[in-house]
Amino acid sequence: MPLPTRKQVIETLFAKWQPVDLVETIATEEALGRVLTHNYHALYSIPVVRASAMDGVAVISERFANGIPDTGQWVIGVDYCRADTGDDFDDRFDAVIPIEKVIVSETGLQIDPGVRVTKNMNIRPSGSMIMKGTTVGQAGRRLCSFDLACLAMGGIAQVEVYKKPRVAFLPTGSELVPLGTAVTRGENIDSNSVLVKNMLLEMGAEPIMYPIVKDDRQQLDSTLDRALAQADVVILSGGSSKGEEDFNARILEERGVALFHWVAAAPGKPMCVSIIENKPVINIPGPPIAMLYGMEWCIRAIVHHLLHIPMLKRQAIIGTLTEDIQAPPSMEVLCMMDVQNTPEGYRVKQKPWRNGSMVEGLSAGALYITELGVEVKRAGEMLPVYLLRGEEYFDA
Amino acid sequence: MPLPTRKQVIETLFAKWQPVDLVETIATEEALGRVLTHNYHALYSIPVVRASAMDGVAVISERFANGIPDTGQWVIGVDYCRADTGDDFDDRFDAVIPIEKVIVSETGLQIDPGVRVTKNMNIRPSGSMIMKGTTVGQAGRRLCSFDLACLAMGGIAQVEVYKKPRVAFLPTGSELVPLGTAVTRGENIDSNSVLVKNMLLEMGAEPIMYPIVKDDRQQLDSTLDRALAQADVVILSGGSSKGEEDFNARILEERGVALFHWVAAAPGKPMCVSIIENKPVINIPGPPIAMLYGMEWCIRAIVHHLLHIPMLKRQAIIGTLTEDIQAPPSMEVLCMMDVQNTPEGYRVKQKPWRNGSMVEGLSAGALYITELGVEVKRAGEMLPVYLLRGEEYFDA
Numbered sequence: 001m002p003l004p005t006r007k008q009v010i011e012t013l014f015a016k017w018q019p020v021d022l023v024e025t026i027a028t029e030e031a032l033g034r035v036l037t038h039n040y041h042a043l044y045s046i047p048v049v050r051a052s053a054m055d056g057v058a059v060i061s062e063r064f065a066n067g068i069p070d071t072g073q074w075v076i077g078v079d080y081c082r083a084d085t086g087d088d089f090d091d092r093f094d095a096v097i098p099i100e101k102v103i104v105s106e107t108g109l110q111i112d113p114g115v116r117v118t119k120n121m122n123i124r125p126s127g128s129m130i131m132k133g134t135t136v137g138q139a140g141r142r143l144c145s146f147d148l149a150c151l152a153m154g155g156i157a158q159v160e161v162y163k164k165p166r167v168a169f170l171p172t173g174s175e176l177v178p179l180g181t182a183v184t185r186g187e188n189i190d191s192n193s194v195l196v197k198n199m200l201l202e203m204g205a206e207p208i209m210y211p212i213v214k215d216d217r218q219q220l221d222s223t224l225d226r227a228l229a230q231a232d233v234v235i236l237s238g239g240s241s242k243g244e245e246d247f248n249a250r251i252l253e254e255r256g257v258a259l260f261h262w263v264a265a266a267p268g269k270p271m272c273v274s275i276i277e278n279k280p281v282i283n284i285p286g287p288p289i290a291m292l293y294g295m296e297w298c299i300r301a302i303v304h305h306l307l308h309i310p311m312l313k314r315q316a317i318i319g320t321l322t323e324d325i326q327a328p329p330s331m332e333v334l335c336m337m338d339v340q341n342t343p344e345g346y347r348v349k350q351k352p353w354r355n356g357s358m359v360e361g362l363s364a365g366a367l368y369i370t371e372l373g374v375e376v377k378r379a380g381e382m383l384p385v386y387l388l389r390g391e392e393y394f395d396a
Numbered sequence: 397m398p399l400p401t402r403k404q405v406i407e408t409l410f411a412k413w414q415p416v417d418l419v420e421t422i423a424t425e426e427a428l429g430r431v432l433t434h435n436y437h438a439l440y441s442i443p444v445v446r447a448s449a450m451d452g453v454a455v456i457s458e459r460f461a462n463g464i465p466d467t468g469q470w471v472i473g474v475d476y477c478r479a480d481t482g483d484d485f486d487d488r489f490d491a492v493i494p495i496e497k498v499i500v501s502e503t504g505l506q507i508d509p510g511v512r513v514t515k516n517m518n519i520r521p522s523g524s525m526i527m528k529g530t531t532v533g534q535a536g537r538r539l540c541s542f543d544l545a546c547l548a549m550g551g552i553a554q555v556e557v558y559k560k561p562r563v564a565f566l567p568t569g570s571e572l573v574p575l576g577t578a579v580t581r582g583e584n585i586d587s588n589s590v591l592v593k594n595m596l597l598e599m600g601a602e603p604i605m606y607p608i609v610k611d612d613r614q615q616l617d618s619t620l621d622r623a624l625a626q627a628d629v630v631i632l633s634g635g636s637s638k639g640e641e642d643f644n645a646r647i648l649e650e651r652g653v654a655l656f657h658w659v660a661a662a663p664g665k666p667m668c669v670s671i672i673e674n675k676p677v678i679n680i681p682g683p684p685i686a687m688l689y690g691m692e693w694c695i696r697a698i699v700h701h702l703l704h705i706p707m708l709k710r711q712a713i714i715g716t717l718t719e720d721i722q723a724p725p726s727m728e729v730l731c732m733m734d735v736q737n738t739p740e741g742y743r744v745k746q747k748p749w750r751n752g753s754m755v756e757g758l759s760a761g762a763l764y765i766t767e768l769g770v771e772v773k774r775a776g777e778m779l780p781v782y783l784l785r786g787e788e789y790f791d792a
Contacts (some may be wrong), residue, residue: 015558028575028590029575029589029594032594032597032598042755044579044585046579046584046585047582047584048580048581048582048583049581049582055642055775077552084571084642086571086584086682087571087582088409088571088581088582092478099760104648113453129584129754130754130755130760135755135756136755136759138759141785141789142597142785143597144594144784144785145591145593145594145597145740146688146758146759146760146784147590147758147759148590148591148594149587149588149590149591149684149688149758150755150759152575152585152586152587152589152591152756152758153585153587153684153754153755153758154755155575155579155585157575158574158576173482175482175483175484179425179548179551180425180553180554180733183440183442183444184444184551185444185445185482185484186443186444186445187444188443188482188525189440189442189548189549191545191549192545193425193548194424194425194541194544194545194547194548195541195542195544195548197425198425198428198540198541198544198545199541200543200544201538202428202541215546231409237780246480286482288545288549288630292545300542301787309788310788310789310791311788312786312788313786313787313788315711315787338755356476358526358549359438359526359530359531359532359546359549359550362542362543362545362546362549363532363542363543364542388473388540388542389537389538389540390708390710391709391711392705392706392707392708392709393537393706395706
């Protein structure tokens with residue numbers, strides 16, 4: 001029987017899991033990257049009454065019915081007033097003459113004889129900047145700086161947003177040592193904690209990081225209990241295959257609705273997707289590229305689901321493939337891609353991390369995922385790949 | 397004389413200003429979005445000695461020279477040992493047989509008769525995951541989660557990064573009230589503080605926000621003094637034109653090397669770019685779209701210069717323009733663009749914020765900047781516009 005695809009895993013998970021929406025109210029200026037639970041509308045019209053549309057002097061238009069009047073004796077505050085861009089002014093005045101067309105002096109006001117004055121000239125009406133009731137915030141997207149400015153213009157000082165999904169990460173494996181420890185024979189650095197913590201931050205989640213858990217069934221069980229009490233989602237790393245100390249998959253199968261163990265996505269095929277106490281508990285294999293892939297397609301889908309935002313689409317560029325890519329057609333295989341910007345356009349090829357340095361893969365410029373049913377992509381084909389950094393880093 | 401272009405302003409500023417590099421050392425796991433001051437190299441080879449490439453049992457290959465030996469009496473730890481993926485094992489063993497090909501029981505070990513054992517079979521050599529000395533961190537780019545994982549794999553627990561540029565923002569204008577205050581006649585909400593603070597965060601800077609400064613020369617001078625003592629860059633908003641209370645431009649001209657007042661970029665033409673005490677002091681006009689534009693081209697260039705990273709290239713999409721865009725050919729005009737994804741591709745048009753709600757402009761999907769020397773872009777032309785959010789938000 002074929003293994004379940006990424007799409008099948010996510011659809012089944014979302015069908016069987018009933019997430020509870022958690023919300024909080026925070027200051028608008030602190031809401032960068034957050035997601036509104038509902039739309040917001042402007043509380044005020046601005047200008048409240050009106051505003052000058054330029055730097056100038058405000059006058060009474062009626063007095064200009066027969067051309068420029070004698071302004072020799074005009075008194076500021078009575079016959080005219082200064083009104084700069086954005087300024088409101090006394091109700092008696094109803095037109096603004098640009099400052100370039102007048103001379104304001106102690107002996108009164110001189111006006112360029114070419115000026116013609118009409119009612120409401122150079123005046124912005126109430127609400128011309130923003131109208132009360134205008135939509136200034138939309139649910140369903142991560143707020144960027146411009147979105148926050150819209151909310152502020154509408155007078156919205158606080159917003160209700162979805163809480164950041166709390167995602168616990170349990171790095172498991174007796175061979176692991178924390179970053180910063182000298183590494184000796186048989187040991188490996190727990191680099192996944194750094195990867196996962198920061199991918200979660202990028203996704204808009206709140207990481208809850210646990211120290212390394214040894215391959216010990218009792219310790220694993222009790223740490224999982226704590227994580228389930230603290231978090232909305234739990235990730236375990238490693239221990240997912242058939243090795244002697246691969247407890248994690250077994251724990252998930254025993255304690256939860258183990259929806260899937262083994263998926264049609266590699267690296268990371270022995271992934272386990274489970275629901276325990278109505279919380280997704282995901283076991284992702286330990287190798288960093290497997291962890292990255294599982295985070296990218298599965299954990300990201302879960303976090304964005306909790307945030308009510310669409311799945312991220314990384315920027316795609318089209319490049320010429322320079323070497324064949326071969327993959328089992330029954331698998332969606334993650335390829336870490338090298339991207340070169342040449343005068344003839346982008347050239348892309350798979351980074352050979354499998355037989356060399358894992359770091360080679362992690363430092364790729366782009367991702368490509370092979371298609372189900374397709375065994376080989378030939379050198380020379382145009383391939384869409386997904387950039388991991390901005391295009392400014394690929395300048396030729 | 398034509399006004400200076402954006403390019404001329406930045407080039408002149410960078411020629412006359414001698415920024416001092418400020419650095420700090422922080423934990424690698426906290427370095428998301430930061431920029432390394434130099435490259436980093438792996439401290440260790442991993443595996444340190446070697447590792448099993450699969451879940452299995454490690455054996456002595458010599459004993460298999462003439463086929464499968466009699467293993468009925470084999471003792472674990474003496475004749476063989478368990479070795480799961482990534483495990484190191486005793487030096488006496490030099491080959492790994494997959495777990496699927498053996499049966500481990502109390503009476504010894506049974507091995508599938510089809511198995512052939514050769515020296516170093518299914519063993520990853522030292523450094524096959526990462527080799528000591530491999531480059532694991534590159535200066536000159538903002539670190540993403542994958543970059544941090546590379547550093548962690550190399551055993552780099554702390555990194556030297558450029559300090560976040562401290563950028564002070566002084567909102568000026570007697571008409572402004574802070575967000576959260578009820579707005580009455582003649583008042584306007586200080587939405588720029590929310591915009592600027594969060595654009596600075598997006599750029600990787602550290603915002604230093606000041607309360608609203610009234611249009612009072614003495615108060616402006618003393619606040620500017622404080623800002624210059626605290627920050628690497630100072631932004632003033634508003635007060636940049638020819639109005640009675642437009643002190644800011646005058647202060648910059650008096651106190652610093654006022655490189656430019658008035659630029660060939662609109663909205664925001666009366667911008668003032670100055671250097672005071674070897675720090676850029678930029679006065680940007682108050683209207684939110686002018687502020688956004690000045691932040692995007694000028695402040696971003698300054699912040700990225702201090703961080704030693706290339707200027708951001710926002711994701712471009714090509715759309716069919718549905719309405720003419722007209723602009724003075726002597727100006728680079730920022731257009732806030734509406735983006736529609738249709739079955740025939742993207743359709744784009746300018747948002748009519750000038751005569752309507754400023755919020756309309758701020759909530760645009762993309763930016764377009766008119767070209768110098770070009771007066772009109774006609775409906776029907778294919779236009780590249782720069783997305784303000786991910787493509788997932790434009791799904792048809």
